Amino acid sequence: MSSNASSRGNPAIGDIxxxxxxxxxxxxxxxxxxQLFTSDPETNVKTVDYVSVVEQARPAATFALAxxxxxxxxxxxxxxxxxxxxxHLGVLTDTDDYVGLEQLRGTNERAVDRFAQDSKSVGTADVAGQVWNVRSGPDGRWTYLRNEDGLTTLVNTSASRAVLEDYIASLSTS
Structure with a gap:
């Protein structure tokens, strides 16, 4: 036998x-x-010119588009x-919280079923002279909604109530 035994199967710590x-x-x-080929997800968010959509939609709308x-x-x-x-209008805040505005013909219940599932009524709030039903949802989501003449307006967000109320106050139908 040779004295140069192989260490295969039993490697030295240095080899490991x-x-x-x-x-x-x-x-x-x-x-x-x-990392060189991965883009930042924030830069992938596409923006839309909602003002031009509003300008085109208002003359065709059979309701007061907000x-x-x-x-x-x-x-x-x-x-x-x-x-x-x-x-529908969806926006992201400067802190990437989502704010969604929905207007649709139908009841508040139908709007809640579609856009605010699992939310619970927590009362009302007066925003810019209008009374809104307030709902609290999972993960801290807030939903404000009101129905006028069969048109439900629903606004929901992952931001705070104060941010949502400021957004609602900025809504205009003209």
Missing amino acids: IRSVVVIGAVVVALYGIG APTGLPQGWRATSARFQENGW
Whole structure:
């Protein structure tokens, strides 16, 4: 037998350490390369020109279409849709909280079923001279809604009530 015995099956601690270092370096390099090709999700949010949608929709609307007179600095509209019996405007605040405005023909219950499931009524609030039903939902979501002449207006958010009430106060139908 030769005195140069193979260490296969029983590696020395130095061999183990070298292998771990090489594998670690490969993992770190792959992570770094992945970061170069990964975009920030915030930059992928597409914005829409809701003002032009409102200008086109108001003459065709059979209801008083509500929209903010302007958005605060850093806010951006991400969706705006008008249909014969409904209107939707989705915006993100400067802190990336969502605010959704829905107007649709029908009852408050129908609107809650569609846009504020699992929310609970917590009373009313007077915002800009109008009484709104207030609902609290999962994950701290707030929903304000009112029905006038068969048109339900619902506004919900992941932001605070104060932010939501300021947004509602900015809504105009003209």
